[in-house]
Each structure stands twice: as C-alpha cells, then as structure tokens.
Amino acid sequence: MNAAVKTDFRVPVLGSLFRFQWEPAQQAYVLLYPEGMVKLNESAGEILSLVDGQRNVSAITAALREKFPQAGDLSRDITEFLEVAREQHWIDYR
C-alpha cells in the first residue's frame, strides 16, 4: 500500500449496452449484451460487481482490499482492468 497514491475520483458506470449478472449454471459473473455474452474471470467479476455508478475508483479499490486482505496491492490490476473494460465499452466514466 502506497500512501502517496492519489485518490482516483473517476466514477465508472456500466455501459448502456451491457447487463451484468451472476450466472449460477456457470458459477461466474457474465456480461450480457445483444445476442452475446462474456464470461468474466473471478477478479474481473469482483471488480465489476462494485461498479454501481456511485463508487469512484479509489472506493472500489478500498472495498476490494477489505474483501481480499491477503491479495496485496490491487490498485494496478484494477486500473488495468478498468482500462480494458473501457476500451470494450463495458464501462464508461460519469
């Protein structure tokens, strides 16, 4: 954990084409969109489950840190994933 890291105030929201949900039959989170589906791996699923249009990136990071205390510093992974997610239009920033 690095105290020098600045707060990231950007607030991600789910892209309007996508629906995010837990799929019991696949034991995974998925993104559903017109006639398609992306099955998410565990960390991607955990991150997106915190994207609610309220939390900013720092708040999401803090929440994950609390949920997975043994995981170490997650902020890089989270930022990287959110970048990919934005390129795919899965999320946008408010």
Next chain:
Amino acid sequence: MNSTGSTTANTLAREQKPHGQPLWLLAELTYKCPLQCPYCSNPLDFADTGAELTTDEWISVFRQAREMGAAQLGFSGGEPLVRQDLEQLIAEARKLGYYTNLITSGIGLSAERIAAFREAGLDHIQVSFQASDEEVNNMLAGSKKAFQQKLKIAREVKAQGYPMVLNFVTHKHNIDQIDRIIELCVELGADYVELATCQYYGWAYENREQLLPTRAQLERAERITNEYRETLKAEGNPIRLIFVTPDYYEERPKKCMNGWGEIFLTVTPDGTALPCHSARMLPIEFPNVKQQSIEAIWNASNGFNHFRGDEWMQEPCRSCDEKEKDHGGCRCQAYLMTGDMNAADPVCAKSPDHHLIEAARASAEAEHPATAITYRNERNSRVFARSG
C-alpha cells in the same frame, strides 16, 4: 423474420465447456408473418406444421432451459409480434434472468408496444431490413409500406433507450448499395449492424440464383465496409459493423453452429426442438418439448446426439486432418446439395461434390430475370408441403 444468431456464435464459442450447455435459446413463436421474404429460413412447408405452443408451454420451456444454463433468449418467428402474449412471455423470461432479444421485421410494431415491452423487461430489439433503397426493400419484402414503417420503428426503438441491432440481409440486389446501407444505420443510431449474406437453405435455396452475389460484388462490399469501419472509428463512433460472407466463396466449410448440439437450442412454433433453426429439413426425428423435458432432449435424444462426435463421418472427412476444425461443415447444406446428410459439406474443396458450389458461383455471374423469385407465403408453402 428470422435470424441465425451469428454474432453470438463467436462470442459464446470461446466460453463453451466440452459438451456444452444450451446457452442460447431461440424461441420461434410462430410461423405467421406479414412479410414474404424470399430468403426466409423457415421450413418450406411451414403452412403444414402443427398447433403453436401455448403461453404456459413456452414458459415451461424457458424455465427448463434456464436451469440448464441458457442465458440468451431470442424471440423470433415468423414474426413474433403476431403473438398476443409476447409481453407476458418477455416478462416471464426476464424474471428468470434471461437477456431477452426481440428479432422482428418491425411490421406491426408501435410506440406503445415498444414501451410495453420495455416495461416487461425486454433488453434488446433487432430490426431486420431488406435494403436501404425503398424500392428494392419493398420488392424483396413483398410489401409497399414496409420500408417507411421500419424507419419509424428503428427511430422509436432508439428513442426509448434500447440497444439496437440492425440486420441487413445482403444479396445480389442490395449489396452494391452497402455504402447507403451503412450510412442509414449510422443515421438511425444503431449499436450493431449485421451485414450478412443469407445462408442458402429453405426459401433462399429456392431463390439462390436471384440472391447469391458475385465474388466481385462481395469483395467490393467488404472493402467498403472496412473503409467505413476506419472512418467511423476515427470519428469516435462506437457502432460495430459485422460483415458475414457466404461460405459459397470459401474453400473450407464453417463449423456447424459451433458444434451440433453444443450451444444452440431452437424450439419451433409447434414445440419441435432443433440444434439449429434449419435442421428440420434433415431426415432425422427431432424431439418435441410437449413430450420430453429439455434436459432429456439436450442430453439424451437421438436428434441432438446424431452429429455429436465424429463416428458418423465418411470420407473424405473421416480421415481428414482438419476435421476438428470444421467438423465436416454444415449437415443441412450437405443434405440439401448432395442428398446425403453424412457427406462432406460441398463448400469444402476436398468434397467430391464441390463442383456444385462452383456451378452456383458461375451462375451468380449470369443475369436472371427478377420475375423468377419465389416469395415466402402460405400459397407457395402449400405447394412445397404437397410435393415434399
């Protein structure tokens, strides 16, 4: 209208487990349709099939398939809007957790009904077009008012906040207007655009001479589509253009529905369950949801097990080192063209029947009078039912 769900195939395929779950349920609610598209994928003898499933029977199908893992549900037909219980079916499906897709020609749709579907939880509407040009569109749909109505509906779908897919079936008569088609889609605010040549089964096979574009037409259309992709991307437009070429210009076949009985489950208006919407043409007995559970149909029926694995293959597929890749190609195409459903798909250059594909390509180069189109309607369907 009818769709093959081809965009899904690729996305879902990456996720599938060995011997998959029925992730994609296509509910063909009715064969009734106010249009008469000459490339409709409904069976040629559709006028001759049994009574439609009731509301409760459909809901039971949705529940069972959802338990087996289905996540995408397409409401198709015929024209699904003809079903008066569509709102109820959407609501039930949404409650079960499906992503719900309505695949429609837009004919018979109103702003009020679009709003009612939204209320019921509908996720997405796909509107199918025949061409960007009013006259060609109307000729192909067999209806004068169709085109204006579609434009109106597409605008309304976007105005009410749905994601929108526009589907243009491309063929000889409209593929040269691909630039205008794309511009129309951009103007209408589509999120995805499917530019797909029809698969030549069913009605399209009857009309293949009228529909199959030439290689030069195709190459031009693909080049123009690529140019638009770049321009639109540079402008920051997130629209996605999906261009699907007909396998008639390939030397290897496409894999059957990402594997026969691997991902797709189609239920037809009378309850017959199929591994794909065309499979009904095959001389195989397919199970019916009125008699068997979806679980039994998917895992244990002869119809669904028929082309799983590769024991059924004959030469040249049996000893072919590429058989894992395409699984011998499309069974319906093999049957339709060679009369043998176990044969290699004639699209394959290794097939002894490949000359049939080459002959169709040559025929696409020739002129054919437009009067020869066979429209999909009940009268023509009865002719097929009698002779078939």
